Amino acid sequence: VLAGPWRSSPQAATAVLKGLATDTAEEVLRCMQASQLEVNQFHCTCVISSCRRSDGWQQALGILAQMPACYSVQASLASYNAAMAACSRAGQWQVALELLQAVHEKLGSLAPSAISYSTAIGACAQAGQWQLALELLFGFSDPDEFMYGAAISACEKGGGQWDKALGLLSHLSMASRRIPLNVIIHNSAISACEKAGRWRCALELLHGMPRRKLTPNVVSYSAAASACEKGAQAQGLLSSQWRIAMILLNNMQELRVTSNAITYNSAISTCEKGGQWQQAVLLLRNMAERMIAPxxxxxxxxxxxxxxxxxxxxxxxxxxxxxxxxxxxxxxxxxxxxxxxxxxxxxxxxxxxxxxxxxxxxxxxxxxxxxxxxxxxxxxxxxxxxxxxxxxxTRPRGREVEDLAPAELLALSWRLAKQKQSSTSRSPAAEREARQVAEAAALQAGSFRPKDLASLLWALAESSRLWQMCR
Structure with missing residues (x-):
């Protein structure tokens, strides 16, 4: 039906392929080839891009590889970028880097673009591969704000590399003034500080955003609040940090920044750790008043x-x-x-x-x-x-007794005691399991609370003849 219009206007096929699911788009592409309709780079790239939406990175690679033989077209830079994006979305960062290398080798004089590098850096960020992300960033001649943002995000996800994130932010501010700073980049830096519990740095970044003509949003405040919670616990400042959490919430209200459950949860947890139960309950009730589902x-x-x-x-x-x-x-x-x-x-x-x-x-x-x-x-x-x-x-399936935590060992010992009380004779299997529990508990004796250890010993003595081991 569409053969006539598509034959005279290949762009019409491109528009249709953009809105199709991967399997359908690939089938349409094959039908176009069978009907001797023009199949060009744009058509193939559209189908590869659809693979990103469906996490079909393997299909993306398949179409990319088939372009010369099956459709008589060479893969373009846009085709490779679309395939890299599909791999990045699926967490296949190694494959994305291989595609970036293939661009260098196969496209000759056509060098990878900023989009190519941003996509590859984003793939590394998803996997927390911050070292590779930084290597790619500084290996590109003219990085843009998207590349910096992806690299800072990699520092955030790579175990809270807050110092590297702040270094990138400083480099972006001082060395590349023509590159605009944005809220997303700042939020990634704040989140990197949050992951590392560097609450003071997180607050400095948050309060410094207006000076850079940036308006903090709910993500900015949520990350800063979470940083205060984690940093207070790590540095023994639990008695005072709840006040900062309350100030952050008040600032959000004054600036008309819509808060969410994440922001409130961080504040409530900070109040809990600071021994402020009234404030914690008040915040919980405020959530309902503000139509935020706890x-x-x-x-x-x-x-x-x-x-x-x-x-x-x-x-x-x-x-x-x-x-x-x-x-x-x-x-x-x-x-x-x-x-x-x-x-x-x-x-x-x-x-x-x-x-x-x-x-x-x-x-x-x-x-x-x-x-x-x-x-x-x-x-x-x-x-x-x-x-x-x-x-x-009961013991979790697929785990040995020696791998169980103290709470699980205690639960298992009580189950064995219950079985013994309901049985008229001792089961050899139960005897062996009780002995395994006692041996595993002996290795973790220092991890039990005194009353839990007493309960475990009583249960083992009740369930078997392990008096000597219990002693």
């Missing part, structure tokens, strides 16, 4: 703040407000708070409710609830908890 991180951080102050009534109130569909961490924080405040009935109640809310209890849920029962001397109830839903009281 996440499981929001609730778990606020409840953890209440735990430190033994505000179990506030946690109980927050629990009733928590929406369904969240993961276990919020419920675990509530159970842990109730256990800390010696409210074992509430801890067990939350654990029993979790399966009905379609939230699978994990080993943290189990351990916290058992700890609450132990404090109240409810030994029988502690054993009965092992039968609840999908509580993490």
């Amino acid at each position: 996440t499981d991180i929001s609730y778990s951080a606020a409840m953890s703040a209440c735990k430190a102050a033994c505000q179990w009534q506030v946690t109980q109130s927050l629990l009733t407000q928590m929406p369904t569909g969240l993961v276990a961490s919020g419920y675990n924080a509530a159970i842990s708070c109730f256990a800390q405040c010696k409210q074992w009935q509430l801890a067990v109640s939350v654990l029993r409710r979790m399966p009905g809310l379609r939230v699978a209890p994990d080993e943290i849920s189990f351990t916290s609830a058992v700890s609450a029962c132990e404090e109240a001397k409810k030994w029988e109830l502690s054993l009965n908890l092992l039968t609840i839903g999908r509580a993490a009281s």
Whole structure:
């Protein structure tokens, strides 16, 4: 149907191919070849570009390789750039670099463009290969802001290479004044500082943006707030950093920068670590007022703040407000708070409710609830908890006993004790497993809390004849 119009106007085919999915576009390309319609570099490049949207990097490479033989056209620089973009999107940074090298070798006098290098640097950034990203950046004769932005992003993702990111930002500001600075580049530098916990540098970058005629956005403030949270914990400044978090939120409101859950979560976590449970709860309630949906991180951080102050009534109130569909961490924080405040009935109640809310209890849920029962001397109830839903009281599949963490060893020892109580005879397999648990626990004895270690020894003694080993 389209053969006539496309024969007289190949550009019409290009427009159609741009909007098609990869498989469909490739099929149309083959039909064009079979119908003896013109197939040119633009058509092939459009199909290769569609591979980026579908993560079909292998298809992109296949079409690129087939262009000379199947479609009688040579791959252009745009074709290689499109293939590199598909590989970058799929995390295939090595292949992207190989394509960049192929451009140097196969296209002769046509050198790779800034787009070629930006794409290759972006592929390295996705994989955190900051050294290669910097090598590519300084290997190009005239880098632009996109290349600098991709390189700074590589420093961010490469383990928080904050000093390298700041060096690039300084180089961009001083040596290349004709290259415009933008918010994205600054945000990447702030995020690099955040990853490394360099909160002072992050705040300096944030506050320096207006001087460069840049308006900070929600990403800028969120990264700075997260930097304050991580840096305070690393440097022992937990008692004061919450004030900075509150100032950042106030600044956002004054500048009419729309905040999001990430910004609030960082502020709530900072308040929690600083022992400011009232501020943490206030921020959580402010989220609802500002039509920002709290996440499981929001609730778990606020409840953890209440735990430190033994505000179990506030946690109980927050629990009733928590929406369904969240993961276990919020419920675990509530159970842990109730256990800390010696409210074992509430801890067990939350654990029993979790399966009905379609939230699978994990080993943290189990351990916290058992700890609450132990404090109240409810030994029988502690054993009965092992039968609840999908509580993490069994060994994870595919893992050996010696690889289990202390909480998992404790859970497994209680399961063995429960099996022993319900059985009239000792199982040789259970005896062997109990011995393995005891041997693994002996290697990690220093990682157990004293009461957890006592519980494990009791459970092992109850489940087998390991009195000597327990001693």
